[in-house]
Amino acid sequence: MDRFSSSVTYCICCFSDDHVKFFCFQVLEHQIKFRHAGLSAVQQQLIRETLMKWLQCQLMNNQPEKPFIRNKAAQVFALTFIMEYLTLWPKFFFDILSLVGLNPHGIDIYLRTLMAIDGEVVDRDILHSPEETRRNTLIKDGMREQCIPHLVESWFQILQTYQQSHPELTCQCLEVVGSYVSWIDLNLIANDRFVNLLLSQLSVEELREEACDCLLEIVNKGMDPVDKTKLVESLCQVLQSAGFFNVEQEEDVDFLAKFSRLVNGMGQSLVLSWTKLAKTGNVKEAADTLQAVEAKVPLLLQLLVHEDDDISANIVGFCYEYLHVLKQLPQLTDQQKSNIEAIMLAVMKKLTYDDEYNFENEGEDEAMFVEYRKQLKMLLDRLAQVSPELLLEAVRRVFTNTMQNWQTAPFMEVEVAIRLLYMLGEALPASHGAHFSGDTAKTSALQDMMRTLVSCSVSSYQHSSVSLEFFETVVRYEKFFLVEPHHIPNVLMAFLDQRGLRHNSPKVRSRVAYLFSRFVKTLHKHMNAFIEDILTRIQDLLELAPPENGFLALLTSDDQLFMFETAGILIVNGESPVERKQALMRSLLLPLMDAFRLLLAKLLQETEEERQAALADCLSHAVGFASRTSKAFSNKQTVKQCGCTEVYRDCMQTFLPALSCPFQRGVLRSSVRSFLHRMIICLEEEVLPFIPAASEHMLKDCEAKDLQEFIPLISQMTAKFKRQVSPFLQQVFMPLVLAIFEVLARPAEENDQAAALEKQMLRRSYFAFIMTIAASGMNEVMANQGAENIERVVFTIIQGAVDFPDPIAQKTCFITLSKLVELWGGKDGMVGFPDFIYKHIVPACFLAPLKPTFDLSDAQTVLTLSECALTLKMIHLKRGPEFIQFLQQEYLPSLQVSPEISQELCQVIQQPDVKVLKNYMKAFFQRAKL
Template identity: 55%
Template sequence: MDFEAVQGFASHHDPTVQTRALQYFEQLKASEDGWQLCARTLTSAQILDEHVIFFCIQVIEHFVKTRYIHSKEEEQQFLRHFIKHWLQFQSHAGVVHEVFIRNKIAQLVCLVFLADYPHRWPKFFDNVLELLTLGPPGVDYYLRILLAINSDVADREIARTQKELERNTLIKDTVRECSIMRLVDSWFHIVTTYQTSSPELSCLCLEVIGAYVAWIDISLIANNRFVSILVQYLSLPQLREAACECILEIINKGMEPSAKTKLVESFVTVLEQAGVLNPSQADEDADFVIKLAKLVSGIGTSLLVSWSKLSRMVMPDPEQLAITLKAVENKVPLLLQFLNNEDDDVSLGVCDFAREFIQFLKQQSSVGAYNASEKSNAEALLHIIINKYKYDDSYNFDHQGEDEASFDEYRKSLKVLFDNLAQLDNELVLSRMKTMITTTLQQWRNSPFQDVEAAITFLYLLGEAVPASHGNHFIGDGDKPTVMTELLRLLVTCGVSTYGHMAVTLHFFETVVRYEKFFSQEPHHIPEVLVAFMDERGLHNRSPRVRSRTCYLFSRFIKCLKVHIHRYTEDIVKRVQDLLVLAPPENGFNTALLTPDDQLFLYEASAVLIVSSQFETQHKKQLLLKNLLNPVMAKFEMFLQRLPMETDKEKCRAVAECMSHAIACTSRTSKAFSNQQTMKTTGVVQVYTDALKVFLQALELPQEQTVLQSAVRQFLHRMVVCLEEEVLPFIPLAAENLLKNADTRSIQEFIPLINQVIGKFKLSWVFQKEIVPFLQRIFMPLVTAIFKALAIPTVENDQQAQRERQVLQRSYFQFIAAIVTNNVTEVLASQDMQSMEQVLLTIIQGAVDFPDPVAQKTCFSILRKMVEFWGGPEGVAGFVEFMYKSIVPACFLAPLKDTFDLTDAQTILALTESALCLKAVYEKRGDEFISFLHTEYLPTMNVSPQQITDYCHALKSESKVFKNYLKIFIQHAKS
């Protein structure tokens, strides 16, 4: 054994040493006797490092997984002897390895067990039971082996093959028939023997019992012998949590509903007699009470499942239904007690029970059995949810950590309960919430922030929880205002937005934006909300978090209510002017108040206001938009002059980021335009074409091209959407600069832009004049650059490089597809024959050789279009020959590949496209194509004459018939 190499296995500081260790590891795995060397090393007398032990076990494990089942009998005996020797020697010597070593040994033993039991190692359990005589180390190994076995034969979370399921069934049946009684006796011996001397072993044994109880006879465990010690252990600090979890597993065992109710109730009786179910919040250990809460939840949900099963029976037993119903009702006080526990983790522990109980009440309500008692329970749940939803004083709003994240998740669970309660009893929830919200908002000045925040948050949540009549919470019957209208009026007019606490402020803004329909009904409330958004409560708040969120919400508020806000346009733009200033790079690329992303929302909101405003003349809009963007242009041009003079790399990057942000701000304002209010109808085309001229200059700079190109590309995408032919003269210049010294990624990102241009302007005369000659000129250089990038070899395990390669391949095929599907085929036809053939062959290669169904579908679509254009008598010279020589074979070869998965939806789409391609050939060549298939091509595929006839007949039929036939034909050919 090369111990020096093995030691490098754990080295994280020297890649060379680690590489040597990995190579040695692979060498031993591949070697016929490498595993035996490791086994002998492990059983030698020398003291071994834990990493050496783990290394050796992994090599042996690899042998067991890959070659053991087919190995020689003496090798199998050698391995079984090694396992026995290791376990006995280590236990005898009292050696206690790290947990990861013990678990790894247990997994190894389990792998051999799965291969050998019961036929080749029928006395397996006799051998492992001998470990119990070797003291605590032996007991530990015994229990870990049992847990590993259970995980492999009984864990329902792990997907299994049919063969594995059959193996596992045989193992479980054999264990139940031959060994279970001795195992159960050993468990009782362990939990009682080691409860004081080695309580961790008793806990591990309780875990084993909980795991095995799912698939053994319940009476072996649910009896006086075990239940009495489980209840006793609930009062022992070192054992109580494990005992609690074990009882929960027993209760969760799948059973017939009446028997399950009886089992659960018997446990509840002994637990109540032992006083376990009423822990004192002050005295009890929190971790135990959390486990106890989960046990209570298991008790409740088990009873509810039993009741549900009984009620769904064809002829339910009324007596059993009544017993189970009474059992459920008796657990409600426990549910309320634990849900209301001051520890949120305890409360969370019974949330599943609470949710299922509310579902149960819904079922009761649907059959008219929702009575006063159940309504009282629902009201009690609602009261607890409201109180538990409130923040406590320890919540840190400025620096949120794990505790804060946990509480946020807990709130989500409470929200689910709240929503379900609203579905159960709409009137109750709306009535109680109205009282709580109204009272709190009327007294907000004298209320703690927790109460105020909760009131506003529940007002927000009511929007989802309570259904709205006519699809609008603010349209009632007659003149009487709806409850939601009353509450929103109170929220907006009571002054609570000035409370000052971050949580209250944020939820105020979240709520007014959530209910923008209220302001459409009562627009006179809009000004006071706008002022709140723009002053120190919102956009100018001292908290960066509030400012950031408010930018987004303000933008949404403006966009939703722009028809009611246009009269305030100039005032709003003036009030946010200081927030629109682009910061110099020396400020760390931030303004004093906002991040760059925050600013984008404000630029968009400002543009929306300007474009949607109703001034008497369009000139006013143009002027306001220029005033909005001119400072951006001026700042950009200043950066443009400055960037070439910067020598420091970090400063260069900072300036380029500022330039990119300036472009992004301008680009974001274009989102204000729509099909009804275009740049042309608004009269601002020149504003954006002037901006385009300025921004394109950035592409001529040698520095930071990755950042600048990305920003310019995004702006061009927006201009193609928003401008008409005015953008086209800029495309060739922009494209040439974007493709100068292009790498794989820049080519990949350029293609969607050119595809967008082709798709939008294909019929424009300006396109024919400006773009087609340009495409004809750059087509082969671009294609060559793509081929060059694709030719660069990638490392086999470099998934990122392989993904980028696949994306580039798809982009290339989409580029060709954009040309042929938009009838710009003169771009291809103008290329020389050699170049044209090169391109056509890449399409064939994409259809056949790349195991990428998305790309294959695109390629077949391209080939079909080419056949439609050039497959007839008037087509391009040489194309018909290419069609028979390459396109038609591709339609057969691709589906016959092993990688062509006919069970995959994307692959079926590719097959459909290949079928349409063959149909296109038939439509262009008619009987000539049928004759070619009959006499030349299909006979080479070893297809019978009858199949050839059937194939040609299907090809002549409708497309749908042929597509269905082709799938069957390919399945038969592959079988």
């Protein structure tokens, strides 16, 4: 090691190759980090000498090392400090400072080392073990006692000496001061000479941003509230005297962004001090602190309204908390009301888009403005809590003035006026008329604004942001139209023409398709007179766009889903006679069926894979559109009552042949399966004749995913129709179970996690299916499968309960076992089943929780244990004393359970309170696993 250390010393001091030096520092780092305790005192001394020798070399070199070498060296110095400061090297800092003096290269390493120590010892973002936390506390205590005043003096000397000649070193030093101030004695820094030096650096272009950050760290230091107020106030006085509060005269926006963070920190610190003082009843000090907060509001407003959004965003926290203070006051002064109005006007101004915002191709700048707008919305919401009347009146004034001149106003003014109206909906409590109900005096302001919005023709404004805001606001306040329905026709036309669904912006068209569906859902009762006119006008938007026509559709297929749902709602909820509803629904769905047949025929003849995929997508859309129309039906307006059963049966007949298509099976099966789910809900028993053929197709050439998605369909049908589907279920039960077994038995590569997850999900689906059958009361479905098959299935449930470490599947299996015991475990149950209970079900209830993988600290596993307990309870219910005797005399002794514990468990099982049994079982198995 001695020879090795000499070689390292030579390499890092004399070699010119940076990569060799870096490697040598990495070697030293490894020795210190992982082998330090095993090194002899001589070897440890050699490492110290190596580092100091390298540092000495730096002082003599004219050319400093590359930054990456200096950073690595600082890291090694810091690690050595952490290992040795408390024991072997208490004079670490004194040795370094006496060596480097005021040499710039040496000072650079010293400052980098301090930052590296901060990262290892102080940084709260780094997780430390309890042992490391104790060590770090001891290091900080030792530093406070032995060297912090000397370090602070060295920082002052560096800041004073190098602010002109080496601004980069000064900035580094400011960063060090900012990092250390949180845990050292504040008086060492917050004194006249230090603060004056920092303030002087606020006027030096290269230093001012770092000086601002440093002052912010000083302000953020945890302190007594009265002392904090004094500190902030003295700092503010000096800053104000030096002219820093004259924000309008400052042209350096980067500095102002830092300065606004400093002001924000000072403001938030004062608010926190006021909160603490108010809580503890210090009336005078709280009043003084509130006065200090109020004095900062003019500066807050200058920064909040600044044209640079970063500067404005940095002050939002203080503004928000100031409003929170006002909210808590029993009464507001005129000045405070004036402040609220000024903040409102600032927020309204800053919500406005600028000319450069790119609406059609939003990038990073646009995303940042959207986030900034969210912060402003928080302020608006808080303003509404402080003074809803003031906010309502301010918005009304801006909105009314803008709407009077919307034709000549810039788009950003029009957009923000409507946006403010929109934002009132969330900001104002319902008692202030947000829902157009209650006291007409309160609702009148919102109602007036909505009336103006829908009648002043602003929907014709030629800018996408205004168009979007118009429709968003119309839908936000859709209840307005319940009060004044005579405005509906005008708004409908705006939705349907070039202002909405036919707007030249795809973004607007897409959003309007969704908003139109919401508008119609709420107000369909007021649209009866326009239903057929609307359906005629949107007919071309409901056409299926075949993949080969090259025509760019106005709406995407996702947008068309909303249009089909809207059309369905209009037809179903209209007041037309049943025959008319039937005709309208057929004319809506027939084009989809015709297109589907043509496209399916093309797909069957297509050989090119890319074209097959495009055709399959189109077929999938057709099924999806038809499915979406069925969302319009309800318990009050069923498919049958509307006379639409036949047209949906026709859809079924049209779509089902796609299940046997050999190409693109995944896409086609998925869409048809989703349609069948909807039809089970809507068509009721009319769907049943289609299920056997659909099932046969879907069980052919199955993959795990196919089966996993098919099982919920069968389960849904079982739960809904029960006895009606019993013959079909008896027929399909074993083919389905065997298909599942076959897929689960297929070999898969050991590391194929996707395949393993698919099998796990299929297993869960299978167990859920058996549970549904057992719980549906259709005893005959499983009972008629033959003894061998029943045994095979029930064994898989036992296996699922015990062998697979999947608590979700295990819980399902225990629920199923409990149900089977209930069905077949009584005196008149299935022949031979009681014997099966004792041989297999009872052992499962004990073997599963005893498995090492059965984690009793996991919430899902505890739920499984509860079901396990309920299974034992059900066995006792069905078999009575015979079961208790079996446990006490045969089974529990076989597990080496003592007679006392056996008796205790049996007594708990016989108690009527199931909760007692669940708790006992948990304790029983926790003891057993010790």
